[in-house]
Amino acid sequence: MRMKLPFSLSLASLKSGLFWRTFFLLGALTTTSMTAWVGMISVVQHEPQVQQLSAQVISVVTITHAALTHSAPELRRELLFDLVSNEGIRVFPLEEDDKVEPPADNALMPDIEKLVRAKLGADTRFSSKVNGVAGFWVSFNIDDDQYWLMLERERIRGLTGIQWLGWASVVSILSLLGAAVISSLVNRPLRMLTKATRDFAQGKRPEPLPEKGPIEIIEANRSFNQMVDELQQVESDRAVIMAGISHDLRTPLARMQLEVEMANLSDEAREGIHSDIHQMDAIIGQFLDYAKPTEASSFINVDLSELLRDTAHEAARLPDVRIHTDIADGAQAMGNATDIKRVINNLIENARRYGKTPDSDVTEIDIKCSVKGMHAAKRVVIEVQDHGVGVPPDQIEQLLKPFTRLDVARSQANGAGLGLAIVERVVQRHGAELQVRNRDGGGLLIQITMKAL
Structure with missing residues (x-):
């Protein structure tokens, strides 16, 4: 049987706490809402955006076509220069050997091509790059001659989702930060309540x-x-x-x-x-x-090694007890020395009464103390064990219950059945761990693990 009051929360329990659950739920809600919002905006704005961009392309091509058609031949070069410098519009002759790449692949382009061809003619061509020059390219005819009209990409907005993705990323990051702040504010009162409850315990x-x-x-x-x-x-x-x-x-x-x-x-x-x-x-x-x-405010630095030696020396004076010790030096912990000594005395008395072997009137009791671990994980382990008949495994759990004696002890009952209950109560007050089990080779072993200094 193992009874334990944990010293600290593990990392796994922290990660599965309410803060992280709240954070992930808010993050998932924000991401889902953002995805639905972007999808809804894309659907709602698709048709108006196609109409606007198509009208812009048709207007530029129509005006450029009319200007070139009605201008005097000697003035066309000057007109083309003005279009480039003022409007960012370039016009090039369309040659058969031009290296033409297909238009941008996005959701708007097919509908834009359909509307523009309906106005400018079915033979209108589109390209994203001609002869290595990137832009928005659209062809048009003047009489029997074909020309390329190139618009700078900045003139044609909304052909890609990069801006949407950028804004969505920024909003998502801000939303996750907000989720972290909200989760912290929600969990702060619970953390305070948990700490106060632990202190009170x-x-x-x-x-x-x-x-x-x-x-x-x-x-x-x-x-x-x-x-x-x-x-x-x-x-x-x-x-x-x-x-x-x-x-x-x-x-x-x-x-x-x-x-x-x-x-x-x-x-x-x-x-x-x-x-x-x-x-x-x-x-x-x-x-x-x-x-x-047992008041925690009364805890002091207790030299457990010295305390155990003194207690063992006093118990060795009893005529029906033989004490064997294996106590390490330098075992120290925070606690109440009087209460800890009472615990050890109760364990020795319990072993003296019920730990005799059938063929002897003297009780053999082993008292051991060791220091294990390092730094924050450093622990003092105290063991008190006898060499008697032990306790049936299915009855070990009953030992720590107040006012309870096992059948084997009823004939020699001279107490209230509180010895081990007092031990468990004091050990818990010290934030320590108590284990009760049968000893290998016979007898009962009681182990106390305390946080060492």
Whole structure:
């Protein structure tokens, strides 16, 4: 079984987060809208654009034809020069050996050719390049002579979709940038709420979330702020109640202890009552330990190597325990030293009670500590294991539940069943990882992985 409170979000979860989903959805919507808009404009503007360009070509050819036809022969050279310099129109004789390339291949050209031929004659020819000179070339006749009229391409607009593509690209880029900004603004309140929730889960008191923006965000942040305040009040009330319970229960126990000492009882009866009183006191202590919060604000740099050695040395004094240690030097982590020591003591006590081998009255307990990884991935791994019979695999999950004992432990029950539940609660408060499994060779192994300094 593995119980874990993750230290950070992975890259894969980040990429599959709401920001990227919103960004891609807005990007897809923008691209689809842009494609539909360009297609619609192309269809709507096709006929008017064909009519306009055809009329322009027909007008230029007709005026040029009339000017050349009605001008005096000695003035034609000067007229051709004026057409070139002022209007960008060139006229060349059409020769049989001219190298002619076909007109531009676009959606408008076939309809332009059809309309122009209807006005200028079916023998009108078109070309995009004649004798290596690029332009918009159209032929016309003067009497029995044929001529080429060349217009500069800038005079004929809209024959290609390059401008449409350029504008569409610019608008698409701006739209994607806008989608990124919108996604960031939409997800910012959620990121703040997620961070505040994570801090609160780790025992920190988050800053109040801003109650502004859309009504849904205001209500969510207000509800979260109220929840934090109410839970803090509950926590404070619980601390007062637990302190009162500790005082109110242990005071009668102390009086009972004193009365037993003064009473005229046999040694056997006195020892039995003493045992019951100690058991009741231990159960009260377990309840208080389970209910006690672990504040992240109390965390300090804890030398886990030294703490484990001290704890192992103290446990080795017990007559029915034999401790074996393999503790690396320099294992340090942020935490509450008292709570971590309580966790290790609970694990040792759990192993002492239930980790005996059938043929021995002494419990063999191994305590190991190692440091793995480097830099941000550096971890301290603590292991406490016994050499007993272990736990049936299908019942391991039950071990960490409060007030739960397995059948094998019921006959020797002298607690409330909170030992491992306290361990799990403290480990989670420290942002660590807890694993419980059977040890190879027999026994139970409990492993705690903490972020190292």
